[in-house]
Amino acid sequence: MATADSVLLGSGMVATIERDRWHPGRYELVVDGTPQSSVDLDDPTQLGFEYIERIGHVIDLLAEPAEPITALHLGAGALTLPRYVAVTRPGSRQQVVELERDLVDLVRERLPLPQGANIRIRYGDARDVVGRLPEGLHGAVDLAVVDIFAGARIPPQVTTREFYGRVASLLSPDGVMAVNVADGAGLQFARTQMATVHAVLPELAVLAEAQVLKGRRFGNLVLVASRRTQPLDWLPRLLAAGPHPAQAVSGDDLRRLIGGAAVVTDETATGSPEPDRAMFLDR
Numbered sequence: 689m690a691t692a693d694s695v696l697l698g699s700g701m702v703a704t705i706e707r708d709r710w711h712p713g714r715y716e717l718v719v720d721g722t723p724q725s726s727v728d729l730d731d732p733t734q735l736g737f738e739y740i741e742r743i744g745h746v747i748d749l750l751a752e753p754a755e756p757i758t759a760l761h762l763g764a765g766a767l768t769l770p771r772y773v774a775v776t777r778p779g780s781r782q783q784v785v786e787l788e789r790d791l792v793d794l795v796r797e798r799l800p801l802p803q804g805a806n807i808r809i810r811y812g813d814a815r816d817v818v819g820r821l822p823e824g825l826h827g828a829v830d831l832a833v834v835d836i837f838a839g840a841r842i843p844p845q846v847t848t849r850e851f852y853g854r855v856a857s858l859l860s861p862d863g864v865m866a867v868n869v870a871d872g873a874g875l876q877f878a879r880t881q882m883a884t885v886h887a888v889l890p891e892l893a894v895l896a897e898a899q900v901l902k903g904r905r906f907g908n909l910v911l912v913a914s915r916r917t918q919p920l921d922w923l924p925r926l927l928a929a930g931p932h933p934a935q936a937v938s939g940d941d942l943r944r945l946i947g948g949a950a951v952v953t954d955e956t957a958t959g960s961p962e963p964d965r966a967m968f969l970d971r
Contacts, residue, residue, distance in 0.1 A: 694794040701839055703791050705766075705798045708736070715799060717766040719791070720839035722963075725765035727799045732771040738931045739908035742895050743833060743866045744772055745929040746912055749922050750830055750864060756780040757830040760821075760858060762814040762846070764788075766795050767807070769833055774805035782807045783825070785817045815845050818854045829858040835868040842870065844957035847881060852888040856915075864914045865889060870960055872906035877960050879949035882911060882942065887951045889913035893923055893938040894945075901935045906963045 694703050701720040708714035714728045714736060726736025735741045747769070750757055756779035761770055764786035773780050782805075786792050789811050801807060810817050814836055832855050836846045845851065855865060867885060871878035886892045892913045900907035912919040912926075920938050927934050937945050950956070 694790050696788045696790045699788065699838060703788075703794055705794065711736075715766070717795065719837075722837070722840040724837065725768045727766045727768055727771065729799060732768075732775045732802060735768060735772060737768075737908075738897060739868055739910050740768055741931050742910045742926070742934075743769060743868070745926050746864060746866055746910075746919075746922070747773060747776070747831060748929075749918070749925065751777070754778065758825070758828050758860075759783070759831040759833070760825070760829045760855075761785070761833045761835070762818070762855070763834070763836040764792050764795065764809070765835065766799060767792075767801065769835075770805065770807050771802055773831075774802050774807065778804070780806065783821070784809050785814045786811060787813055813845070815851050815854070818851075818858070821858065825858055827858070828860055830860055830863050832856075832859060832863065832865045833868075834865065837870075838959075840870075840963050842960035844959045845954075847884065847959070848952045848954050848957045849884050849887055850954050852885055856888050856913075859915070862914070862916055862918065864912060864918060867911040867913070869909045869911060870907070870963065871903075871909065872961060872963065873903055875901075875903040875909075875945075876949075877958075878909050879946050880952050883946045883949045884952045885911050885913050886942075886946070889915055891915065891917050891919055892942060893919040893926075893936055894942060895926060895934065895936050897931070898933040898935040901937065 704718045706716050713730045717724045728734040735744050759782045761784045764784050869878045869881045896909040899905050923936050
């Protein structure tokens with residue numbers, strides 16, 4: 689398959705699907721020059737990006753192996769995680785919310801979904817769509833993945849206590865929310881997101897590559913939150929599963945990391961920091 693691209697009408701950004709030069713059979717979705725996600729059409733269990741692998745390990749622990757779940761994905765990307773759930777947990781009910789219809793059209797045309805996948809796509813701003821989801825989903829979602837980017841940045845409206853509260857209201861009693869956060873030195877933005885998610889869901893663990901979690905380089909952190917203690921109980925297994933070097937914080941260590949970071953509200957929200965584009969040039 690040749691490289692394919694599309695200008696996204698909503699944002700004007702260019703979305704491109706490129707062959708992964710290091711892994712035959714694997715493709716990357718790149719939006720506005722930023723690698724977003726990876727798909728292996730021959731083996732959808734190969735997730736590619738480190739942070740997506742970490743969320744994949746969370747999915748593995750949500751229920752007994754192969755048991756169906758109800759999943760909500762905010763941000764489509766290349767539909768990497770919906771594919772993973774469809775293959776590893778057949779019969780799962782999945783909803784995907786995406787602002788850019790052209791992005792989904794490109795992905796579905798060039799990277800077809802697995803046969804039998806029960807994936808419903810809803811279009812619009814994630815915050816608005818979450819407020820309009822069917823009543824039957826309220827209190828029924830086992831997994832909510834928040835992975836929303838406009839190019840390389842997370843939009844302000846999906847970083848607040850009000851937004852996370854809406855998402856949390858959809859979770860089942862044992863449901864888990866996984867949030868992808870990108871940040872760099874000092875973790876100033878990420879610490880506010882930890883504080884905000886923790887204000888909504890009491891049990892929180894943060895997973896990342898060790899140098900990212902120490903605030904020494906730009907990268908992705910996965911926030912795993914619930915009303916119950918599953919994220920904390922799972923930490924030894926999640927760390928063992930990698931990718932390595934992996935590190936996690938929870939409990940008192942997490943509170944120390946958050947420090948004096950303020951909970952983000954609709955009145956105080958700002959987007960995530962812009963990464964150094966040079967980090968994407970040699971991928």
